[in-house]
Amino acid sequence: xxxxxxxxxxxxxxxxxxxxxxxxxxxxxxxxxxxxxxxxxxxxxxxxxxxxxxxxxxxxxxxxxxxxxxxxxxxxxxxxxxxxxxxxxxxxxxxxxxxxxxxxxxxxxxxxxxxxxxxxxxxxxxxxxxxxxxxxxxxxxxxxxxxxxxxxxxxxxxxxxxxxxxxxxxxxxxxxxxxxxxxxxxxxxxxxxxxxxxxxxxxxxxxxxxxxxxxxxxxxxxxxxxxxxxxxxxxxxxxxxxxxxxxxxxxxxxxxxxxxxxxxxxxxxxxxxxxxxxxxxxxxxx
Amino acid sequence: xxxxxxxxxxxxxxxxxxxxxxxxxxxxxxxxxxxxxxxxxxxxxxxxxxxxxxxxxxxxxxxxxxxxxxxxxxxxxxxxxxxxxxxxxxxxxxxxxxxxxxxxxxxxxxxxxxxxxxxxxxxxxxxxxxxxxxxxxxxxxxxxxxxxxxxxxxxxxxxxxxxxxxxxxxxxxxxxxxxxxxxxxxxxxxxxxxxxxxxxxxxxxxxxxxxxxxxxxxxxxxxxxxxxxxxxxxxxxxxx
Numbered sequence: 001x002x003x004x005x006x007x008x009x010x011x012x013x014x015x016x017x018x019x020x021x022x023x024x025x026x027x028x029x030x031x032x033x034x035x036x037x038x039x040x041x042x043x044x045x046x047x048x049x050x051x052x053x054x055x056x057x058x059x060x061x062x063x064x065x066x067x068x069x070x071x072x073x074x075x076x077x078x079x080x081x082x083x084x085x086x087x088x089x090x091x092x093x094x095x096x097x098x099x100x101x102x103x104x105x106x107x108x109x110x111x112x113x114x115x116x117x118x119x120x121x122x123x124x125x126x127x128x129x130x131x132x133x134x135x136x137x138x139x140x141x142x143x144x145x146x147x148x149x150x151x152x153x154x155x156x157x158x159x160x161x162x163x164x165x166x167x168x169x170x171x172x173x174x175x176x177x178x179x180x181x182x183x184x185x186x187x188x189x190x191x192x193x194x195x196x197x198x199x200x201x202x203x204x205x206x207x208x209x210x211x212x213x214x215x216x217x218x219x220x221x222x223x224x225x226x227x228x229x230x231x232x233x234x235x236x237x238x239x240x241x242x243x244x245x246x247x248x249x250x251x252x253x254x255x256x257x258x259x260x261x262x263x264x265x266x267x268x269x270x271x272x273x274x275x276x277x278x279x280x281x282x283x284x285x286x
Numbered sequence: 287x288x289x290x291x292x293x294x295x296x297x298x299x300x301x302x303x304x305x306x307x308x309x310x311x312x313x314x315x316x317x318x319x320x321x322x323x324x325x326x327x328x329x330x331x332x333x334x335x336x337x338x339x340x341x342x343x344x345x346x347x348x349x350x351x352x353x354x355x356x357x358x359x360x361x362x363x364x365x366x367x368x369x370x371x372x373x374x375x376x377x378x379x380x381x382x383x384x385x386x387x388x389x390x391x392x393x394x395x396x397x398x399x400x401x402x403x404x405x406x407x408x409x410x411x412x413x414x415x416x417x418x419x420x421x422x423x424x425x426x427x428x429x430x431x432x433x434x435x436x437x438x439x440x441x442x443x444x445x446x447x448x449x450x451x452x453x454x455x456x457x458x459x460x461x462x463x464x465x466x467x468x469x470x471x472x473x474x475x476x477x478x479x480x481x482x483x484x485x486x487x488x489x490x491x492x493x494x495x496x497x498x499x500x501x502x503x504x505x506x507x508x509x510x511x512x513x514x515x516x517x518x519x520x521x522x523x524x525x526x
Contacts, residue, residue, distance in 0.1 A: 044496065094484050094485055097485050098485055098487070101485070101487075101488060101489070102488075104497070105488065105493060105497040106497070107497075108495070108496055108497030109496075109497045111496075112496045112497060112498070165469050168465075169462070169465040169466065169469065172452070172461050172462060172465045173458035173461055173462055176455075176456075176458050176461055177453075177456065178453075179453050180453065182452055182453045182461075183449065183450070183452060183453050183501055184498060186448070186449045186452045186465070186468070186501070187449050187498035187499045187500075187501055188497070188498060188499075189465065189468070189469060190445050190448075190449055190468055190469060190471075190472040190499045191472075191488060191493055191497060191498065191499050192469075193468075193469035193470075193472035193473050193476075194472050194473070194475065194476040194487050194488040194492075194493075194499075195476075195487075195488065196469075196473065197472065197473035197474075197475075197476035197477055197487065198476050198480070198487045198488070200473075201476070201477060201480060201487075213391065213394065214391070214473045214474070214476060214477040215394070215398070215470055215473045215474075242405055242409075242463060242466070243405075243409055243459060243463060245405065245408050245409060247401055247404070247405060250401075250404040250405075250408060251404075252397065252400045252401065252404060253374070253396075253397075253400060258397075258400070258401050258404065259397075262394075262397040262398065262401050263401060265394065265397075265398055265470070266397070266398040266401040266402060266405075266467075266470055267401075267466040267467060267470065268465075268466050268469040268470055269466065270462060270465065270466070
């Protein structure tokens, strides 16, 4: 007997309990039904309209999350656009095709978030001036050669994608019970994870790391040489414990324990907004 | 110890404390409305073994996922059981022409899915559904295209399922857990897709014109996943 079980029973007895206790929920639910009838391209506008209907105006917290996400998408989108404009940086063929695919998605994410924020009656945050050398505007940071070296370009791409995955994951709880707003964020989150997997596969194929996998092992960067900026992207990924359960305590196959490596690979970890901004900071000109 | 009896410490107060506090406040308001009704609910909650609609309750080969967040976690547990069983078979009876690199990566994926399965089983504790009986008769495990085609279907389906279920979750801790798993499934999906066709890691089959990945509700997911399970999965209690 515990509270969660009891809540579950109450909800079973009275499925509308949350609606009656929280009138915003009913606006959300109406929107969810509406969303099923809308074409994909209309969704960002409708998201904004839902904010207005549910709250009168979009709540500051939600807009903060969306503008935070938009800032990261600006960063990724401009990173790939700049790289693609640099003739000869990315080998023609499969590699170029993959980066073009990823670039297209990041540009679409920028447009999607801007439309959603505008639809909510707010103004999207302006695109910062970026410094992809990681020099906070000096242009002479540790990645100054990023658009001249394919190896360095893929290394920075990996850190941006893995950061993106961790950033959206960290914001999900702030979007709890926001219905299709949360769904949209999750649908971007998994695309970033596919990108991260792809970049990691490309780095392995190019022999830039002989041990890297599509998933994150322990808190390994798989980037050599790495530095504090890169390591910060992976700090905390070597976590074998989920919801208080140490996965290594469980028997898996042939009665063998789940290994530390498997435990860390099987779960990606979130980053807080402050942690993400600390990582992204050097890429933004001051 | 399981998720439902442990004191959760994950998440910052601003991320978790407020929703949880609101939840509790709402509960108390509801409980105060009718003492008699509350008593009945408590009895119902404490006598789950007699209740055929509680998770794990089964008649023959039918499995009931349950309700609320527990139902969603059981839904995820069901999918992870399926994926784990599939990859265990893939490694046991490896397809013709498999490379050392493929064996290594597919073994990793198997181990991840087994870890996911074991996690949900332990976290759900007594609320967990029974072990499902997979039906992989439609898959030819000696044939690369058949195995990778099924792997792609399972991984894409898994991602779309978590993407669709997120908004049905009420507890921030469970939402974060789902998020921690879904991105690993997406990493798998991108890898498997490239094995089948280089560059198909995130093509228009799974990503729409806004750059958003597809999402599916439990009914749509189980209509597909159900073909690979001998049990009937009753998801009628899941939130909508």
